[in-house]
Structures are given as C-alpha cells and as structure tokens.
Amino acid sequence: MFHINELVVYPSQGVGRVERIESQEIGGATAEFYIVRILSNNVTLMVPVTNATNVGLRSVCNMKTGMEIFESLKDRSDFTGYTGQNWNRRYREYSEKLKSGDLGDVAYVLKELFLIGNDKELSFGERRLLEQAMSLVSMELAFALSRDQEEIREEIEEMFADVIADTENVEKSE
Structure with missing residues (x-):
C-alpha cells in the first residue's frame, strides 16, 4: 500500500x-x-x-540500491561487445526491459546502448531508447541519492565519455 x-x-x-x-x-x-x-x-x-x-x-529504490546501480554502470565486464545482432530484435528486448520497471534492467539497457554506440552508430530508435533509459535512471537515482538529476546525468555521461567522444568523432568524419 x-x-x-x-x-x-x-x-x-x-x-x-x-x-x-x-x-x-x-x-x-x-x-x-x-x-x-x-x-x-x-x-x-x-x-x-x-x-x-x-x-x-x-x-523509489533506496540509497544502497541506488549506489549499487551507479556502480553497475561503471562495470563493463558483463559487456560482450556488439555482436551484430539484428537491431530490431535488440530494440524489442530493450523496450521490454524498459517496460519492466526494474531499475537494474533499465540501467543495463543504458549501459549496453552507450557501449554499442562505441562500435557502431545507433539507429534513431536506439538513440530514443538510450534517452529514455537515461531519463528513467537519472531521475530515480537523483531521488534515491538525494542529488540533482542533471548532476547524475552528467556523471553517467562522464562514465561513458570515451564512448561518446568516439561516436562524435565518427559522426564528424562522415
């Protein structure tokens, strides 16, 4: 209740x-x-x-869970790399994870999309999912950790700065 x-x-x-x-x-x-x-x-x-x-x-998750989720974003050991899986199948899988409401699943989608974006340009749909996952994760973590959502968002982006920089460099060179 x-x-x-x-x-x-x-x-x-x-x-x-x-x-x-x-x-x-x-x-x-x-x-x-x-x-x-x-x-x-x-x-x-x-x-x-x-x-x-x-x-x-x-x-909303508690502070301990929020910190665990934040740390899980930093851990790249579970990322096997872009496997060339059909983007449509991946899109459906990620959409289901976002609909699940489980913060761990949503953070997984966020991390995966950032890291896949390092290997290839994300489709429009994938970029939309990335933005949705970022919004959901950063907002809940902001409340769980009593911090500003924009600060959380910036920290997450910094975690993946190498990925973002590589993606931007590819887009500029095209």
Whole structure:
C-alpha cells in the first residue's frame, strides 16, 4: 500500500508522486485508485490499488540500491561487445526491459546502448531508447541519492565519455 505524497516508480514513465487515493464507481463496482503524477512530464495516472503490483508500481529504490546501480554502470565486464545482432530484435528486448520497471534492467539497457554506440552508430530508435533509459535512471537515482538529476546525468555521461567522444568523432568524419 502506497501513501499520499509517497514517491513511486511507474514502469517506462519514471518517478511520480501519489497525489491522492480515491474511490470511483466503474460498471457498478467501486474501486480505489492511486492518482499518481509523473514528475518528468506532469502526466496524471490512475492506477487501481488492487492492480498496482501487477502493473509494476513500486517505491523509489533506496540509497544502497541506488549506489549499487551507479556502480553497475561503471562495470563493463558483463559487456560482450556488439555482436551484430539484428537491431530490431535488440530494440524489442530493450523496450521490454524498459517496460519492466526494474531499475537494474533499465540501467543495463543504458549501459549496453552507450557501449554499442562505441562500435557502431545507433539507429534513431536506439538513440530514443538510450534517452529514455537515461531519463528513467537519472531521475530515480537523483531521488534515491538525494542529488540533482542533471548532476547524475552528467556523471553517467562522464562514465561513458570515451564512448561518446568516439561516436562524435565518427559522426564528424562522415
């Protein structure tokens, strides 16, 4: 059960605040809903209280988990390199991970896309996924670590500065 003013994460939308819990009658039955305002875009969502877990609504991670996620971004030992896998298959896989709402999965997508971008130019869809993953990870880490989202974003970009620089050099030479 979430409480009013509690920060929560809604999969693929990001961090939101429970503004209220209200009852509504739908089809003759009364149901309770969390009214959640997503902080990044001011969208309001109605999430049935009884279905909140099924849709992936969860609390913002704690500081310890936030630090672990931050460290996992630095660790490149699990990256096997760009394998030439069909970008469409990779896009679907990454989209599913972003929809899962699991911060570890979202951070994995972020890291993979940065590192793949070192080996080849990312497609438009991959760049969009990269931006979505960056937004989701940096916002949740900002709340978990009590820091500014832009600072977190800059630190993540610095972790991959070699990758970003290589990609930019390739684009300039073309």
